[in-house]
Amino acid sequence: KAGVTQTPRYLIKTRGQQVTLSCSPISGHRSVSWYQQTPGQGLQFLFEYFSETQRNKGNFPGRFSGRQFSNSRSEMNVSTLELGDSALYLCASSLAILEGTQYFGPGTRLTVL
Amino acid sequence: DQQVKQNSPSLSVQEGRISILNCDYTNSMFDYFLWYKKYPAEGPTFLISISSIKDKNEDGRFTVFLNKSAKHLSLHIVPSQPGDSAVYFCAASTGSNYQLIWGAGTKLIIKP
Numbered sequence: 001k002a003g004v005t006q007t008p009r010y011l012i013k014t015r016g017q018q019v020t021l022s023c024s025p026i027s028g029h030r031s032v033s034w035y036q037q038t039p040g041q042g043l044q045f046l047f048e049y050f051s052e053t054q055r056n057k058g059n060f061p062g063r064f065s066g067r068q069f070s071n072s073r074s075e076m077n078v079s080t081l082e083l084g085d086s087a088l089y090l091c092a093s094s095l096a097i098l099e100g101t102q103y104f105g106p107g108t109r110l111t112v113l
Numbered sequence: 114d115q116q117v118k119q120n121s122p123s124l125s126v127q128e129g130r131i132s133i134l135n136c137d138y139t140n141s142m143f144d145y146f147l148w149y150k151k152y153p154a155e156g157p158t159f160l161i162s163i164s165s166i167k168d169k170n171e172d173g174r175f176t177v178f179l180n181k182s183a184k185h186l187s188l189h190i191v192p193s194q195p196g197d198s199a200v201y202f203c204a205a206s207t208g209s210n211y212q213l214i215w216g217a218g219t220k221l222i223i224k225p
Binding site: 092 | 147157159212214215
């Protein structure tokens with residue numbers, strides 16, 4: 001079974017631009033979560049989607065948004081990029097919303113110049 | 114407000130010895146705890162979990178201990194191997210809210 005895939009793997013943008021990241025969960029997984037990882041900060045929860053609905057949201061500004069499609073694939077969008085948005089963005093999938101074990105993709109490394 | 118804390122940013126252990134990684138939490142409502150391992154350029158991978166009804170869970174070389182009264186959990190790796198060198202994250206959740214709360218991670222270095 002294929003794992004969680006994320007595209008692109010690396011991205012360089014400039015301040016003020018917007019970016020869209022994509023995540024394809026493991027086949028059959030309906031829950032997709034997004035995290036931001038910065039050095040020394042661990043994983044900061046962005047949001048979680050289940051069956052195309054956002055079920056949980058972390059403490060991030062409205063510039064960060066996401067969606068999930070009927071095939072469970074998910075996208076994350078960041079508008080008006082700031083230097084502080086440079087991070088590794090991780091997507092994780094799991095079978096169901098109450099499933100504690102998540103399976104992570106390799107992440108998208110976003111650099112904002 | 115960090116609800117899950119890993120106070121050691123890094124830990125160096127001799128190959129073959131025991132590695133002990135610690136994690137403290139503040140929210141007494143947490144009832145499910147997980148450890149993940151992360152290699153550079155890869156996403157975290159699930160290692161082991163424990164629910165609050167237990168105080169110990171073992172899986173091969175990995176054992177997680179939970180002390181609810183102290184709000185403390187630890188991951189023991191015995192014996193430590195070079196492939197164990199990675200960043201280890203602990204995470205916690207409550208039964209009513211699936212959202213995982215993560216610690217900042219501890220970088221484990223196994224010395225040959």
